[in-house]
Structures are given as structure tokens and as C-alpha cells.
Amino acid sequence: MSFEHAGEEIFDILFRRILEYNHINYIPNFRGIDYLISRELIFVELEDTVHEIYNATYQMLRNIIPIAQLYYAPIVIAIPRPELPELLLSPLAYFFRKTSGFNVRRELWIVLSERKLIKIIESKVTPSEILNSISRIIEIKLDKHGKLTEKSAKRLLSELRKYT
Amino acid sequence: MVSELMLLNALEESNVISVLIKHKDFETLNRLLNALFNQGLISRSDLQRLALKLLRITNAGEEEFEKLAEEFEKELIMAIRIRSSRKRDIDILREFNMKLEKLYKRGLISRSDLQRLALKLLRITNAGEEEFEKLAEEFEKELMVFEK
Numbered sequence: 001m002s003f004e005h006a007g008e009e010i011f012d013i014l015f016r017r018i019l020e021y022n023h024i025n026y027i028p029n030f031r032g033i034d035y036l037i038s039r040e041l042i043f044v045e046l047e048d049t050v051h052e053i054y055n056a057t058y059q060m061l062r063n064i065i066p067i068a069q070l071y072y073a074p075i076v077i078a079i080p081r082p083e084l085p086e087l088l089l090s091p092l093a094y095f096f097r098k099t100s101g102f103n104v105r106r107e108l109w110i111v112l113s114e115r116k117l118i119k120i121i122e123s124k125v126t127p128s129e130i131l132n133s134i135s136r137i138i139e140i141k142l143d144k145h146g147k148l149t150e151k152s153a154k155r156l157l158s159e160l161r162k163y164t
Numbered sequence: 165m166v167s168e169l170m171l172l173n174a175l176e177e178s179n180v181i182s183v184l185i186k187h188k189d190f191e192t193l194n195r196l197l198n199a200l201f202n203q204g205l206i207s208r209s210d211l212q213r214l215a216l217k218l219l220r221i222t223n224a225g226e227e228e229f230e231k232l233a234e235e236f237e238k239e240l241i242m243a244i245r246i247r248s249s250r251k252r253d254i255d256i257l258r259e260f261n262m263k264l265e266k267l268y269k270r271g272l273i274s275r276s277d278l279q280r281l282a283l284k285l286l287r288i289t290n291a292g293e294e295e296f297e298k299l300a301e302e303f304e305k306e307l308m309v310f311e312k
Binding site for chain 2: 050051054055057058061062066084086087089090091093094097101147148150153154157
């Protein structure tokens with residue numbers, strides 16, 4: 001079962017339970033972003049569908065990146081498991097491309113259940129430290145302009161299909 | 165919400181850019197460029213181009229100064245105008261992605277079509293400003309065939 005399209009409020013409850021179960025402190029609604037995770041200073045924006053990733057990226061560019069850059073902090077968009085992983089490709093590529101060139105670490109988290117996450121990160125970049133014990137990390141390759149290549153997209157698709 | 169058009173009118177009516185250049189307030193002009201970029205009102209390539217032009221103005225002798233200043237103002241206004249005249253890429257991409265979902269859920273495209281079209285949308289997402297419009301137009305036409 002996927003929480004996609006269940007509404008952001010429902011997904012928010014699930015996400016908050018994950019943080020609390022893992023004893024992670026957070027500040028909700030910090031400067032227009034859904035969560036600031038205080039242990040490692042991670043900015044997290046929740047979206048309940050893959051389509052909202054485009055707007056979340058724009059919001060991060062406007063509100064969060066200027067601050068996150070000061071700390072080389074991770075900026076994260078978290079979504080529920082997408083029903084159709086094919087539809088993640090363009091929004092994911094948009095997120096990584098538009099935020100390239102800034103001094104931040106970018107991650108996209110897919111929440112599979114209360115006990116399982118996927119972290120999609122750029123290859124050769126250290127992932128954020130929290131929730132790694134319940135996370136499967138998938139690295140994607142970007143070209144020198146920060147673009148997700150077709151080859152890497154296909155590889156990502158076949159990885160994601162194992163979970164959908 | 166203030167639209168790009170209202171901002172343009174305010175910039176043009178107040179003459180604020182020429183005043184800043186005349187007073188050689190390059191720090192504020194630089195901040196203005198960055199703020200316009202951060203708000204999505206000018207593109208990254210425009211930001212780079214205009215920042216370089218500003219640098220040239222700071223180094224220009226008196227004769228060249230006025231000419232470059234005038235060019236800078238025109239180019240900045242034009243950059244905002246171009247940006248505001250076309251629908252933002254974000255809206256176009258989002259609309260396409262949602263359309264793919266609808267087509268698949270209505271049984272109008274197969275799973276392999278979905279993958280092929282999603283990869284095509286990835287190419288549009290990666291495209292530069294010039295190529296973007298052409299690819300988006302082609303993609304729209306392709307989707308219309310399935311919608312019929």
C-alpha cells in the first residue's frame with residue numbers, strides 16, 4: 001500500500017512517528033519548511049505526491065538554501081512510496097539540477113513504512129547520518145551540469161521497482 | 165501576490181537601476197541581481213551575464229560608463245520580461261507528469277509507454293532554456309495523440 005495521494009497531513013503523521021520512534025529531535029514548520037531536524041541540522045520538506053517535488057524544490061531555493069549553504073547542510077524532500085516510480089524521474093532530476101552548484105547536500109527520501117526508508121543521494125556524497133539503520137541508500141550519478149543521466153535513471157527505476 | 169509585470173513597472177517608473185548605477189552603488193546592484201535570481205525572476209545564465217556586465221561597468225572609464233550602464237538597465241528589464249512572458253518551466257513539467265499519471269491510470273498508455281514517455285520528460289527536464297520550449301511542444305503533441 002502506498003501513502004501517495006493520501007494527503008500531506010496523513011503522511012506528516014507517519015513521518016513524525018518515524019522521527020519520534022527513532023528519538024530524533026525536530027522543529028516543525030521552520031521558516032516555511034516542514035521540519036528542521038536538530039541533531040544534524042537537516043531541512044526536510046514533505047510532499048505527498050511526486051508531482052509536488054517541483055514546487056518543493058522552488059520553495060527550497062527561495063527559503064532554505066541560503067541558510068543551508070552556510071553549514072553544508074542536507075536538504076531533503078521526503079515522499080511516500082510512489083505508486084509509479086517512472087513518475088519520479090523528472091521531478092527528481094529537477095530537484096537535483098536546480099539545486100546543483102550550491103553548497104548543500106541533496107537527498108530524496110522515500111518512506112516505505114514506519115521502519116523502512118530509501119535515501120536517494122548523489123554518488124560520492126556522504127549521506128546524512130540519521131535513520132541510516134532503517135535506510136537503503138541508492139546513489140545516482142549526475143553529469144557535470146548536475147543532470148540525471150538516462151542511464152542512471154534507468155538503473156534507479158529498476159532499483160525502485162523492487163520496492164513497488 | 166506581486167506579479168513580475170508589477171515589479172517591472174515599478175523598476176521602470178522609479179528609474180531605480182539607473183540611479184543606483186549613477187551613484188555607483190554596485191554592492192546594492194549586486195544584491196539586487198542575487199535577489200532577483202533567488203526569487204526566480206531572472207535565470208542563472210542572465211545572472212552570470214549581468215554580473216559580468218556589472219563588473220565591466222565598475223572598471224569602465226567615463227566615456228564607456230554611460231553606454232554600458234544603459235545597456236545593463238535594458239538587459240536586466242528584458243531578462244525579467246522574458247522570464248515572465250513564458251509559463252514557468254516548473255508548471256509545464258508538473259502538468260506533463262500529472263498527465264502521464266492520468267493517461268496510465270485511464271488505461272490509455274501501457275507501462276512500457278509510461279517508461280518511454282517518462283524518460284522523454286526527463287530529457288525535457290534536463291534541457292536548456294532554448295531547447296526546452298521545442299521539446300515541450302513536441303511532447304504535448306505526442307500526449308495529445310493518446311488522449312484522443
